[in-house]
Amino acid sequence: MKDYAPDKIRNVAFVGHGSSGKTSLVSTFLFNSGATSRLTKVDKGNTVTDYSEEEIERKISINSAISFLEWKEHKLNLVDTPGYSNFLWDTRASLRAVDAGVLVVCGVAGVEVGTEKVWEMLEEFGLPRIIVVNKLDRENADFRRTLESIHQFFGRSAIPVQLPVGEEKNFSGVVDLINKKAYIFEKNESGKNKEEEIPSEIKAEADKYHEELTEMVAENDETLMEKYFEKGELSSEELKDGLKKSIINRQLFPVFVSSALLNIGTQPILDSIIDFLPYPLERGEIKGKKEGKEAGIKSSLDEPFSALVFKTISDPYTGRISLMRVFSGKINPDVTVSNTTKDTDEKLGGLFYLQGKEQIPAGQAKCGDLVATAKLKKTSTGDTLCQKGSALEFPVIKFPEPSISFAIEPKTRADEDRISQATHRISEEDPTARIERDSETNELIISGNGQLHVEIITDRLKKRYDVDVILKPPKIPYKETIKGKSDVQGKYKKQTGGRGQYGDVLIKMEPLPKGKDFEFQDKIFGGAIPKNYIPSIEKGIQEARKKGVVAGYPTVNFKVILYDGSYHDVDSSDIAFKIAASMAFKKGMKEARPTILEPIMNVEIHTQETYMGDIMGNLNGRRGKMQGMEQKGNLRIIKAQVPMAEMLDFEPTLTSITGGRGSFFMEFSHYEEVPTHLHQKIINEAVKEGRIKPEGE
Numbered sequence: 168m169k170d171y172a173p174d175k176i177r178n179v180a181f182v183g184h185g186s187s188g189k190t191s192l193v194s195t196f197l198f199n200s201g202a203t204s205r206l207t208k209v210d211k212g213n214t215v216t217d218y219s220e221e222e223i224e225r226k227i228s229i230n231s232a233i234s235f236l237e238w239k240e241h242k243l244n245l246v247d248t249p250g251y252s253n254f255l256w257d258t259r260a261s262l263r264a265v266d267a268g269v270l271v272v273c274g275v276a277g278v279e280v281g282t283e284k285v286w287e288m289l290e291e292f293g294l295p296r297i298i299v300v301n302k303l304d305r306e307n308a309d310f311r312r313t314l315e316s317i318h319q320f321f322g323r324s325a326i327p328v329q330l331p332v333g334e335e336k337n338f339s340g341v342v343d344l345i346n347k348k349a350y351i352f353e354k355n356e357s358g359k360n361k362e363e364e365i366p367s368e369i370k371a372e373a374d375k376y377h378e379e380l381t382e383m384v385a386e387n388d389e390t391l392m393e394k395y396f397e398k399g400e401l402s403s404e405e406l407k408d409g410l411k412k413s414i415i416n417r418q419l420f421p422v423f424v425s426s427a428l429l430n431i432g433t434q435p436i437l438d439s440i441i442d443f444l445p446y447p448l449e450r451g452e453i454k455g456k457k458e459g460k461e462a463g464i465k466s467s468l469d470e471p472f473s474a475l476v477f478k479t480i481s482d483p484y485t486g487r488i489s490l491m492r493v494f495s496g497k498i499n500p501d502v503t504v505s506n507t508t509k510d511t512d513e514k515l516g517g518l519f520y521l522q523g524k525e526q527i528p529a530g531q532a533k534c535g536d537l538v539a540t541a542k543l544k545k546t547s548t549g550d551t552l553c554q555k556g557s558a559l560e561f562p563v564i565k566f567p568e569p570s571i572s573f574a575i576e577p578k579t580r581a582d583e584d585r586i587s588q589a590t591h592r593i594s595e596e597d598p599t600a601r602i603e604r605d606s607e608t609n610e611l612i613i614s615g616n617g618q619l620h621v622e623i624i625t626d627r628l629k630k631r632y633d634v635d636v637i638l639k640p641p642k643i644p645y646k647e648t649i650k651g652k653s654d655v656q657g658k659y660k661k662q663t664g665g666r667g668q669y670g671d672v673l674i675k676m677e678p679l680p681k682g683k684d685f686e687f688q689d690k691i692f693g694g695a696i697p698k699n700y701i702p703s704i705e706k707g708i709q710e711a712r713k714k715g716v717v718a719g720y721p722t723v724n725f726k727v728i729l730y731d732g733s734y735h736d737v738d739s740s741d742i743a744f745k746i747a748a749s750m751a752f753k754k755g756m757k758e759a760r761p762t763i764l765e766p767i768m769n770v771e772i773h774t775q776e777t778y779m780g781d782i783m784g785n786l787n788g789r790r791g792k793m794q795g796m797e798q799k800g801n802l803r804i805i806k807a808q809v810p811m812a813e814m815l816d817f818e819p820t821l822t823s824i825t826g827g828r829g830s831f832f833m834e835f836s837h838y839e840e841v842p843t844h845l846h847q848k849i850i851n852e853a854v855k856e857g858r859i860k861p862e863g864e
């Protein structure tokens with residue numbers, strides 16, 4: 168492939184609510200630029216970026232995928248991200264690799280929960296963005312209504328630079344509000360179009376928006392403002408230059424229109440990515456740390472090599488593929504670099520570009536580009552790679568804690584044997600997926616960000632690693648804590664024949680402020696217990712606290728103060744003190760008003776007025792607590808906190824209440840005490856699972 172200087176590269180991520188058309192838009196771009204020879208479709212399962220078996224089967228994006236194209240002497244790296252909430256962690260991680268976002272909004276549904284979430288992410292990383300209102304060919308598509316909803320959520324700085332010509336089945340082209348021209352597209356999905364005059368019925372509206380655009384651009388630049396005052400207008404060059412500045416400074420977010428399905432309106436967006444979105448060198452300084460202190464590096468070819476590994480793909484055939492964004496300098500294949508996150512050296516293999524799953528050899532990788540390498544031994548997602556000797560480290564990528572767990576059972580012994588290798592490969596690629604054995608119940612537990620996520624992990628186990636498992640009903644990760652204080656003794660004494668065992672501890676237990684996990688305080692004075700036994704006592708408590716006394720769940724949010732005890736010169740040992748500590752813990756826990764905690768989720772629902780009553784009633788029945796309600800146009804936003812245990816079947820319920828006209832987002836918020844009347848049910852379940860023994864045994 169041709170060699171592209173950093174100013175000829177654009178890195179953009181396609182983000183948006185699930186199913187808004189991100190993958191389809193990327194497909195049209197690839198086709199229009201000649202990167203693919205035909206227009207691929209999500210529904211045909213042949214797109215470049217939804218290439219995994221799971222994606223093809225479900226027709227949704229599950230992983231961020233990279234593709235690239237060459238257009239007007241530029242190389243565009245397009246990162247197609249998932250929109251479904253279970254996979255937004257990957258979207259967020261991918262945003263670290265790009266310089267701008269293309270926010271895709273459905274022209275029928277308008278702004279949805281996922282649109283808001285990805286907007287927040289773009290804000291978090293300070294990324295300039297353009298907005299594309301897609302699906303304008305669909306029944307009930309309405310650009311003006313969609314624009315209205317964009318304004319309600321993101322303000323009026325979301326400014327149209329295009330208007331659609333026709334809508335629904337009459338959608339045939341776009342009006343360019345900068346050059347005041349219309350482009351009418353052939354109806355054969357070829358993307359070919361003809362320049363025409365703006366149709367008379369939208370001429371007045373186009374003039375109005377052109378003027379509004381000019382004014383808003385001029386407002387952000389004094390020189391342009393003066394010119395605008397003087398002449399009453401700006402030349403299209405001035406308008407374009409000013410617009411680019413406003414976009415890069417995130418003062419304006421231009422709105423485009425398209426139908427990805429019919430390949431209408433997509434070339435002008437390609438042009439705009441080059442014209443208006445920043446190239447890598449325009450990022451300025453990339454923030455990081457050196458030896459614990461704030462430090463940065465200029466995004467420049469002249470600086471030493473630095474890159475961030477933003478994604479890892481675990482391919483059963485090729486092995487591990489690490490995708491990196493080069494932030495400075497350049498790098499050749501097969502050299503040794505420093506992994507500053509892990510403080511180790513790493514030898515690179517060959518370098519290649521990814522076109523979906525296809526690997527295209529790359530000679531050298533330069534500042535600003537996205538490039539992949541295979542078989543790194545020690546590097547994982549989020550690590551910084553640097554020229555040897557450099558100490559620069561980019562901030563690590565934070566991933567959410569899994570919010571739902573299921574027990575799985577391997578179907579056969581052979582499946583069981585293969586599982587640990589598969590587990591390793593899966594978590595390498597997906598840091599939010601966990602497969603662990605519950606030490607209390609001995610069950611294998613699989614955890615993820617939602618039911619769909621967990622189903623996909625089990626799918627992967629089967630298809631990629633030949634591990635067949637039965638997925639059991641979901642599990643709630645309860646915890647236990649104490650509400651009161653206790654002061655107890657734990658004494659372990661065995662002094663019959665030979666060398667005996669002797670350990671004796673006195674501890675106090677008390678609750679910690681919310682959110683704190685555990686603290687151990689040693690307040691032994693005057694050698695009541697020799698210092699060398701203290702670590703064993705702490706260890707004894709740490710081990711014992713993995714299992715609470717109510718239903719056998721891990722314990723949190725309390726403090727243990729070791730304040731007295733006694734020992735025996737001959738019989739005392741580490742193990743004796745460990746046992747004494749665990750006895751004290753159990754007793755102390757029982758006497759300190761123990762209780763069960765459950766995870767509470769933040770839930771946000773978008774819907775229409777009509778369904779509000781039913782939804783609120785339903786949430787009430789789920790022990791939900793309303794946090795707030797907002798109105799944006801005819802959209803109602805409900806925010807509530809609901810116990811996870813009550814939310815497991817919420818998705819189908821919402822669909823049935825709203826007939827599909829509702830969307831929701833859910834994430835873990837915090838732990839709260841389970842009401843007492845529900846304890847017995849949880850205890851019974853725990854007995855059934857073998858987590859605790861029945862009462863009296």
Ligand SMILES: Nc1nc2c(ncn2[C@@H]2O[C@H](COP(=O)(O)OP(=O)(O)OP(=O)(O)O)[C@@H](O)[C@H]2O)c(=O)[nH]1
Pocket residue numbers: 183184185186187188189190191192209210226227228229248249250251271301302303304305425426427428429
């Ligand atoms: N009518 C119409 N359908 C579209 C358009 N764009 C996408 N679709 C359809 O909408 C569905 C979802 O499209 P995708 O491209 O997979 O959407 P996405 O945003 O990538 O979805 P996720 O990655 O799962 O979040 C598919 O059935 C597409 O064929 C469009 O412009 N018009």
Ligand SMILES: [Mg+2]
Pocket residue numbers: 189190191217227228247248249250
């Ligand atoms: Mg997609």
